[in-house]
Amino acid sequence: MLQSDSPMLERLTHVHRALAERARTRGLVRMDKDASDGEQLGAVMFRGDALRQTVKLRDGLQVLVYGQVSVYEARGQYQLIVRLVV
DSSP: OOOOOHHHHHHHHHHHHHSEEEEEEEOOOOOOTTTSSSSSSEEOHHHHHHHHSSOOOOOTTTEEEEEEEOOOOETEEEEEEEEEEO
């Protein structure tokens, strides 16, 4: 476990805060949850945000999304929380 005054913990905290800020990225929609080649960032959209979208998502659609990067602690993986799809 890292101590609270650890330089490593300080760097990790800085990186996490930077990632937690707003993010914008472009990518392809993949409906297959199990597909992962190690270069993909998983994305989630919560029901309230999904209901406000005007873009109908389909497999293979190229999209521009806005949201925040977070850590899905159950798996220890980064994920993008999508707020808007363009």
